[in-house]
Amino acid sequence: MDAHTKRIIKVNTEKFIFHAVVILLGFIMLYPILWMISNSFKTSAEIFGNSSLIPQSLRWDNYVRGWKFNNAITFGTFFKNSLFYTVVATFGAVMSSAIVAYGFARIPFKGRSFWYACMFVTLMLPYQVVMVPQFIIFHRIGWVNTFLPLIVPHFGGVGFFIFLMVQFIRQIPMELDNAAKIDGCNRPMIFSYVVFPLIKPSLITAVIFSFYWRWDDFLGPLLYLNRPRQFTVSLALRMFSDPQSSTDWPAIFSMGTLSLIPVVLVFIIFQKYIVEGMVTTGIKG
């Protein structure tokens, strides 16, 4: 065997080990999710003490039972609530973050660095500090049991997204802005026609994060929504699986599986932008 063949074999063995390790680890990573999906098709008895991923037969009636929830309200209502809250809050968060980010990145106004520093501090502030007084304020103005406390704050922009977009805008050459200015554009026009279309990767990154943070949000709905008719999917799932009552596990897993679909869809459609969005933020100093 000559040296060349030896090297090819070595490279190929390395490759094989790499793929084998990655796939094995990946399977372990995915196992809990696959197990939940598989459980959504099993009978109650089949779930107990069984780690197999293949159900004996596909029990679609779990989905029918799960969807019906308590007969008065179905999961259709919860999905509608979650979708409404998630989409409106995400729209507000992303649009206003972009506008604010443009202000911070491109306009040298007085006090800019002070306010930018304030924004950074709020990034580090635990939500627990504002949780109680926010609740009391929203309680006073009669916003409890409405979606307003969950939606309105997002229209002020989200610190993390603003930071992401400021970093992104700073990498767009200033010459583009200046050229637009010479062509007679004012700042709102430069923002809408020049900068906004160019920061697409960071917008999409923000959309993905916002969508899945809002969709999964539990604490917010737990604090502000008390009427079952207003429940989001996460709140309903939690009530569904109350440890105090006897639990219909296959039905819960069926609705749990459905609850993952919107997030996974958004992720699959946009995932190629995530790494791009992060690479270009230049988090690395």
Next chain:
Amino acid sequence: MGKKQSGALSNASLPLTRGARRARLMTSVSGYAFISPWLIGFLAFSVIPILFSLYYSFTQYDILASPVFNGLANFKRMSSDTLFWQSLKVTFFYAFVSVPLRLVFAFFVAMLFNRGTRAIRFYQMIYYLPSIVGGSIAIAVMWRRLFMADGAINAFLNAIGIPASTSWIGNPDTAIWTLIILAVWQFGSSMLIFLAGLRQVPKDYYEAAEIDGAGRVKRFVHITLPQMTPVIFFNLIMQLINGFTVFTQAFVVSGGMGDPLNSTLVYALYLYQRAFKYYEMGYSSAMAWILVLIIGVMTAIIFKTSDNWVFYETKEGK
């Protein structure tokens, strides 16, 4: 006042013409117009609540009656509140175990994926998926089921010949570990940030090192690691803050009470209970400020030591 303002600006020595002053004013007006959504939100949803929270922390307040000022009573009460100390203990343990584990995994997998194989994008997606769905209630509920006495973990252990029948979530010694594993399992977003960092390490550094005969380990220790320290620094601070404020997973996995025997009573969960189960708004506000203090001190320590271990390249021009 106009003169005072211009003192900080670059062409301060020149007296401003009327036009220039007007232009500067217009710049400020449009700047504030653009950041106004954030500014209004910041005042309404951060500054005002923070001031209220500070005030409440020195009061006894149950929402129904007006707050009653009681000085440092809330903070004194903490010192003898065994559940408060328990929640601190649980949270420190959770954060100090799960964050390093998570970062090591994230870094390891990012290193693994930092090569040009066609399948990488697919692998990346699989490894990131648990983080995408991991924050959801569905996963938390499933996790609880997974670690029950008759759950899949025991079934799997039995299948490979390790007899196991304990309820991992029902045992005070192991319950917190189910939360730690859940946190480590979701290393995806740290991994992506590491990956983004790894791709920015200049290729010629490695080429130069290879010519000098540096092996894999040497290249890792002398190039990759120092180049990645700013990213490690960023991830460490973000993840620690996340770790200290964990709530949802603990709430669901522990049945909302920090069961069993308060072994999963994380700080945010106890704070929530005080506020919204017992309506002790003053006490929970005081607890929130202790949390700020803890996070502040930790961040300060990391920042202080960062001069010694975080490596920044001097950037020219930019």
